[in-house]
Amino acid sequence: MNTHSSFWNKRKSGKRLLAKNAKYEYARSSCERSVSEGANSSSNVVYYFNGEAEDDQFEDEKTIHLHDRSATNKLYNQTYIEKEILSGDSIANLALRYGCTVEELKRLNKIFYDQEIHALDKIKIPIKPFSILTEISEKEEEIIDSGHSSPLRDTRTLSIGSNLLSKNGSKNAFLQQMDQDLERIRRSARNYESESSLVEIAERLTCKRFYPLTEQLKINQERFKFSLFVAGALITFFILIPLLHKISQNMDELMVTRLDNASVDETNKMLTEFNSLKATTFTFNEFDPSRRRRAWQILFKKLSESSYSRCHIRCLETIRILSRDKTDLNDVISRDMIDLLLKIAGLVLDEDTLNRTNSQDDYKLMLEAQKSLCNLIFHCTAVQRMCCNSGCIEGIMMRLKTYRDPDLVYEVKFFDMRMLFLLTTVCADVRPKLRNELHGLTYLMEVLDLILKTSAERNYDDARSCNRSRSGRVHDVPYLNDEEADLACEVLKTLFSLTMHVDKNNLDEVRVKKEEEAHFLRMVSILHDILICPTHTKEKREEVQNHTVNLLTNMPAVCYDELLTPLSDGAVGGYDNKDVEYDGQNMEAVVILLDFLDRRLDKPSGSIQEGLPPILTCLCECARSIRTIRKFLRLRVLPPLRDVYNRPEQGETLRNKLCRLLTSPITAVKLLVADFLFILCKESVARLIKYTGYGNAAGLLANRGLMLGGQGKGNYSSESDDSDTEEYREARDRINPVIGCYEEPRLDPMAGMSEEQKEYEAIQLVNLMDKLSRGGMIQPMRVGEDEKPYPVEHILEMRGDVAKNRSDSESD
Secondary structure, three states: OHHHHHHHHHHHHHHHHHHHHHHHHHHHHHHHHHHHHHHHOOOEEEEOOOOOOOHHHHHOOOEEEEOOOOOOOHHHHOOEEEEEOOOOOOHHHHHHHHOOOHHHHHHHHOOOOHHHHHHOOEEEEEOOOOOEOOEOOHHHHHHHHOOOOOOHHHHOOOEOOOOOOOOOOOHHHHHHHHHHHHHHHHHHHHHHOOOOOHHHHHHHHHHOOOOOOOHHHHHHHHHHHHHHHHHHHHHHHHHHHHHHHHHHHHHHHHHHHHHHHOOHHHHHHHHHHHHHHOOOOOOOOOOOHHHHHHHHHHHHHHHHOHHHHHHHHHHHHHHHHHOOOOOOHHHHOOHHHHHHHHHHOOOOOOHHHHHOOOOHHHHHHHHHHHHHHHHHHHHOHHHHHHHHHOOHHHHHHHHHOOOOOOOOOHHHHHHHHHHHHHHHHHOOOHHHHHHHHOOHHHHHHHHHHHHHHHHHHHOOOOOOOEEEOOOOOEEEOOOEOHHHHHHHHHHHHHHHHHHOOOOOOOHHHOOOHHHHHHHHHHHHHHHHHHHOOOEOOHHHHHHHHHHHHHHHOOOOHHHHHHHOEEOOOOOEOOEOHHHHEEOOEEOHHHHHHHHHHHHHHOOOHHHHHHHHHHHHHHHHHHHHHOHHHHHHHHHHHOOOOOOOOOOOOOOOOHHHHHHHHOOOOOHHHHHHHHHHHHHHOOOEHHHHHHHHOHHHHHHHHHHHOOOOOOEOOOOOOOOOOOOOOHHHHHHHHHEEOOOOEEOOOOOOOOOOOOHHHHHHHHHHHHHHHHHHHHOOOOOOEEEOOOOOEEEOOOHHHHOHHHHHHHHHHHHO
16 A cells, blocks of 8 residues: 555656746747747736645745737837927928828827828827837736736836847846946936936936937938949949940041031031031040041041031131040141142242132131141141151241231241241251341341331320430330230240351351341340330339340340330330430339349249349340349449348349349259359459458359359459448448348357367367268368369368378379
8 A cells, every 4th residue: 555655646746847847948948039020929928937846835836927019019108298389390201300100100099090180189109118028917017908007017128129139148148238228228327417317317318218210320321322322423423424434435436527528508517516516625535546447538528529518617726626636646637738728828829829718718728727837736746747857847937038928826926936936946957047038037036026116106196205216216105905015025036046046156157147136135125115015014014125035035145235225205115214314324123123023033942943034134134145134233222232231132123033043952043043143243262252251152152163252253343332331341340241230249158268178178079070071961071272162071181281191193
């Protein structure tokens, strides 16, 4: 009996154990499934098991239901805010604004259609707390079901995001994430320490969660826009541009084919559209060599046919536009094309061209042909040779003789001179022919003279004074308009090219000495008149004076006397007689040259290298050859020295500006400025140091071999026109010759030292100099017998006897 009872007890215990284990396994699997599925499960349950094997304890296990976090839960339905419905509100925009769905709004407000919202005064907006995990006991569930509010509803709310638990997440990761959320809620609650209860804090935290658009959403939108922009740019660059380029090539090929077979009206229409579209285009990369050659051939074919005369002007405009691009021009342009353009431009020496009476339409064709030729000459070396060998220069010189014809338009004259300037610049072999055989200097000076006379006649009533020039012409002071100024500039540039390689210092080598000298004298006289000639704008006057100065640098020194004219009564050229009078001469042209120099000195340092050398060269030649000009320049540039308390380079006078350039890193400018000042000082070293200081003049003195003083090699009169001012005589003893100004007395640094201390300081100084010399920081120099500096290899070479012995040993 006992055995049987024990058996059944064991069997009963085993069944209980199996059932317990099975129920435990079911609870564990359900818990894991609930954890893995997270908030997506319809009901959340936590099974509690204490791990003991007693049946009664197992039956007393507790099941705690977790509140569902879906939108249909009663707990959420009781959390909402009310908003007054305004005009323009709708279910959709309210849902978007408050971060909820349309279904939640309809369910909470018990409406079925979107239009029913307008029947309400206020609408309930569901508020979701921070993705919560709420633990509610069975008793609390009953309270909620009965409609009573529970304080645990707010106080037991934890901010845990619904997406914290992934399907493969571990328990530790879940708990760590929960701790982070709790810490975030704790930090946020610090901002509401003034609230009276935790419920109010929870409500405030809950309300702050709702914004129409969060900052992260805005960032995402910006990133999305940027991604769209990048994608569009890549598509445009790698797909659309090549596609459009291919389409453009096909269209250009089609246009060239259509142009070849087009009628007169169709040709006019097509070329007009092309010229309008490419008016500001300078490269035509869409044309391959074969299509480019074919287009040029078609244009010149139509240009040579009289049946297409109505579209000739359009063909020439297209040729002018295409000639801007120098690609393949040497292979495309032929001799026949250049001959045709020269014929249209009226530069062919035949009877029909010479005897032809040109109309306005003819001048338009002529002008377009000239523009095309200018572009081709500038870009194509083959065209340059063709024009030089096809009588182009002879045709220009022939038409130049007809410039007095009032019917000849200004533009034709201008582009004639532009073509002549280009040819004389790029083809050096045509200069002697044009200068000697075709008498180019004479005819070009006649053009300048014609410009001056025409302007004087036009401005006769407005002339301010009357001036007799050295060339013997009596006329009112001319006033050049913009067209006349531009034409004069082109003529001056051409004259510069023709006279650039003439030996101006030795006219004996010129084939016809007397004739050349007469040409140069007359040219300087005309240049004097152009210098004093006003223009409508300052820019045009600056341009005219610039080209005039450039041409003056090519003139022989003996011709600069033509810049001086007899003094007349009244004001001259905008200057009073007292301003331009010197030694009984009118120095107006020299004053204009000085003003031009002053303006160039005020320009930015980047333009000094190109703008200063011509005017400095011109003034040096004038001062060196004409004594009156040199004395007048010295009076203006180096007046009697009164300012002895400031350094020579400090100030805004001409002397100060020039002294600043004596130490310029631009060697050409530095040497020209030093040469100019040295000439004004009659090449006297002492006088140069007086006005510039030894430090500024050291470069010139080293180059000239005048480090120890003396006189230059220039031939000047012995008459001294330098007188010291009272200010200079008073401060002479305290003027430092190195810096060129007065220097306050300084204490003797060796005062009170013994001989041993002085010797020690001297040795320290020598050691420092030796250290700097070895490091390449300084280069000790000595003055040789020719008064030029030479490098010192050893400090003892600075002793004269050692240096002399070394030179003697080297000569042996």
